[in-house]
Amino acid sequence: MSAYAAFDGPVAGTSRERLLNALKSSAPIFLVLFGLLTWIAIIQPSFLEPQVFLAYLKRSAPLAILAAGQYFVIVAAGFDLSVGSLVTVTVVVAARLIEGDPAKTWPVVALLLALGATVGLVNGLITTRLHVPSFITTLGMLLILEGAVFLWTDGAPQGALSEEFRTVGREGIEGFPVLETLPYSVILFVAVGVAGVLAMRSNFGRKLLAVGDNDRAAALSGVPVQRMRTIAFVLSGLSAAVAGILLGGFAGVSAQVGQGLEFEAITAVVLGGVALGGGRGSIAAAIAGALALEALFTLLNLQGVSGALEDAVQGSIIIAAVAYAAYRTRGTR
Amino acid sequence: MKLSRSAAAAPRATLPSLRGRVTDWSRTAPSAPVFKALLVVFALAWLVVSLDGGSFLTVDNVVNMLQRSVALGLVAVGQTLVILAGSLDLSVAYLISLSSLVGASTMEDGGLVVGVAAALGVGVLVGLANGLVITKLKVNAFIATLGMALILKGVIDFYWDGPAGAVTEGFESFGYTRFGPVPASVLLLAVVVGLAWLLLHGTRFGSSLYSVGGSEEVSKLSGVRTDRVKIAAHILCSVAAALTGLFLASRLGSGTPLVGTDGGYDLESIAAVVLGGTALAGGRGGVIGTLGGVLLLAVLDNAFNQLEVDSFLKDVVRGAIIIAAVALYARRSRQAGELTS
Numbered sequence: 001m002s003a004y005a006a007f008d009g010p011v012a013g014t015s016r017e018r019l020l021n022a023l024k025s026s027a028p029i030f031l032v033l034f035g036l037l038t039w040i041a042i043i044q045p046s047f048l049e050p051q052v053f054l055a056y057l058k059r060s061a062p063l064a065i066l067a068a069g070q071y072f073v074i075v076a077a078g079f080d081l082s083v084g085s086l087v088t089v090t091v092v093v094a095a096r097l098i099e100g101d102p103a104k105t106w107p108v109v110a111l112l113l114a115l116g117a118t119v120g121l122v123n124g125l126i127t128t129r130l131h132v133p134s135f136i137t138t139l140g141m142l143l144i145l146e147g148a149v150f151l152w153t154d155g156a157p158q159g160a161l162s163e164e165f166r167t168v169g170r171e172g173i174e175g176f177p178v179l180e181t182l183p184y185s186v187i188l189f190v191a192v193g194v195a196g197v198l199a200m201r202s203n204f205g206r207k208l209l210a211v212g213d214n215d216r217a218a219a220l221s222g223v224p225v226q227r228m229r230t231i232a233f234v235l236s237g238l239s240a241a242v243a244g245i246l247l248g249g250f251a252g253v254s255a256q257v258g259q260g261l262e263f264e265a266i267t268a269v270v271l272g273g274v275a276l277g278g279g280r281g282s283i284a285a286a287i288a289g290a291l292a293l294e295a296l297f298t299l300l301n302l303q304g305v306s307g308a309l310e311d312a313v314q315g316s317i318i319i320a321a322v323a324y325a326a327y328r329t330r331g332t333r
Numbered sequence: 334m335k336l337s338r339s340a341a342a343a344p345r346a347t348l349p350s351l352r353g354r355v356t357d358w359s360r361t362a363p364s365a366p367v368f369k370a371l372l373v374v375f376a377l378a379w380l381v382v383s384l385d386g387g388s389f390l391t392v393d394n395v396v397n398m399l400q401r402s403v404a405l406g407l408v409a410v411g412q413t414l415v416i417l418a419g420s421l422d423l424s425v426a427y428l429i430s431l432s433s434l435v436g437a438s439t440m441e442d443g444g445l446v447v448g449v450a451a452a453l454g455v456g457v458l459v460g461l462a463n464g465l466v467i468t469k470l471k472v473n474a475f476i477a478t479l480g481m482a483l484i485l486k487g488v489i490d491f492y493w494d495g496p497a498g499a500v501t502e503g504f505e506s507f508g509y510t511r512f513g514p515v516p517a518s519v520l521l522l523a524v525v526v527g528l529a530w531l532l533l534h535g536t537r538f539g540s541s542l543y544s545v546g547g548s549e550e551v552s553k554l555s556g557v558r559t560d561r562v563k564i565a566a567h568i569l570c571s572v573a574a575a576l577t578g579l580f581l582a583s584r585l586g587s588g589t590p591l592v593g594t595d596g597g598y599d600l601e602s603i604a605a606v607v608l609g610g611t612a613l614a615g616g617r618g619g620v621i622g623t624l625g626g627v628l629l630l631a632v633l634d635n636a637f638n639q640l641e642v643d644s645f646l647k648d649v650v651r652g653a654i655i656i657a658a659v660a661l662y663a664r665r666s667r668q669a670g671e672l673t674s
Contacts, residue, residue, distance in 0.1 A: 065661065136659045143649065151646050311483045318476060319472055319476065324471060
């Protein structure tokens, strides 16, 4: 932060102006997230206790990781509608293969990650080589994945997860100073976030943004457009596998575990201010979008908004947030 | 590949004399592949079902297939209009449920006309809201209609927890009325498809719709009121969805909260539109192709049911077919690009 402020030095005068400029140039989602968290903390002061706050982060981890994966695809001007069903597939396949046997845990985890990457690779290749719009590719993949996994398990989840498998989503490092327990899922979520930010600052990130902004220009300046897009889908598939492993841990095995997650992930990314159509927005904002969405669910629960109205409120807020973002970018043009 | 090479080798001026008008149509009309695919799938289904001992090409079965196409066909026609305008609508499934509930509930007390008017009124309002949010607030159509879907879901869950209302006897019989072998509902679909075709190809609104979908910027510069066109398309799409809700209420005798989502009409209607050769990016395609897409899905469904194929395998095959079909379209339009450039 201070490094950036120093850079702006000659332009922005006082420290107050600098702070204002920094706030203006960062995505509004961070303000929204801060506002939501403050609101929750006012209603329920215990929210700021380390354990309670960590529980919130732990709850958010799967969606945040999914949003990070979805970000890569969206910023390269695509969609990935298959991640929700991929989460379901991950959990159902894990239960069927492990069947409660601890020895099988880690080989199956490796297999699931490979499966996620493969699904992403297939999505990417169909989209780039066969020129099918990613909306259709991943919609077809959604049908194929859900059909295939329940065809294999005769219509309902079978088998059971081992305790070891569930550790990742449930447990954490015990005896951690101040926090008592540091959940593995939070560590994973932070690791994914940091890796994502570093990736987007590297050459890879610049190329990916160029592809999303204008693929012809990117191709003419030597960016391997098809390969970049395919990698984005692979990352999204991997993130779905990781999210599935976490969700299998603390939510358990069910046929509905991934239902609607693709739309939640896309919503989170868009709430983060990442433009559908590609080329704009940061991965940190996308993750903040996921945290804000989860904070919103928490807040609605605390306010006693019933299940039915929760959907309606969520829908209105999503539209309002995106409308505000659109209004804001129009102002700067 | 082979096609484009031989065509490129032939002198362009002699092309029309070498190829008849039919082949010309089958190469240039955006909806041609879906009807070819429909023929192939129909023939295959006929063969396989007959070998399996079922009856496929009977009047009863064909009428059955047509009737099963009506609900998806009505939504898909509406979906075609918004997709042509470069938009899309993910809220149709919940709108179908809501309009079936509103229609049946108001019909119970107020009679046929009030019920139909109320359901269609809900459609107009939802479409207007979608259109205004997309054009005036500049919210991406994906997010706007997804948000609308959540809002409608909330409204449905808040007011209803099961089937509600009852349609009038006359209205209920509509779902089962036949003129000779042809069900009235199939005629309704034919009329709606015909009207949409006339709207697209015989009115200024139609050509504006194509131009907005092709390039919003260019249409705006050439004097098209793009916002109005998009809003109108959304209203028509939502009214088509409300009509579907009414039709399903007539079949079931009452409105139900899950009738739209259980049918998966949101993604299914988009799939039918795209199968019919309409470009997801807008500006290209038409309602006849969509009808072909809907029929293709219905034939598949019918054959799978007769063969007692596992419903999960059905999903796998449908997913693969949707991807393959669009891949073929993409290949075809790139070849067309090679020909013209």
